[in-house]
Amino acid sequence: MPAYAFVTLDITDPEKLAAYRERAGDALAKHGGKVLQASPEPTVLEGDIAAPQIAVVLEFDTREGAVDWRADPDLVETHALRTSAGRTSITLL
Secondary structure, three states: OOEEEEEEEEEOOHHHHHHHHHHHHHHHHHOOEEEEEEEOOOOOOOOOOOOOOEEEEEEEOOHHHHHHHHHOHHHHHHHHHHHHOEEEEEEEO
């Protein structure tokens, strides 16, 4: 059964984000993941929270694939590029 992850990013270092994007597709594919939707202008429809600069929905073949993607020791440097690019969060749905 597919699993989805909701990613938010507020970028402070665009160069690091660009470096992350160069690696992100292969890192996701390694664990059965892909970008389903990305928006540089997300809109909050309800609630008293600020919209992130970027919002992304990832799709994985399985929930385990999503967990393994984030925990993969071979991807530590790749994830570090994303987290050092600004404030990020990943929520597995």
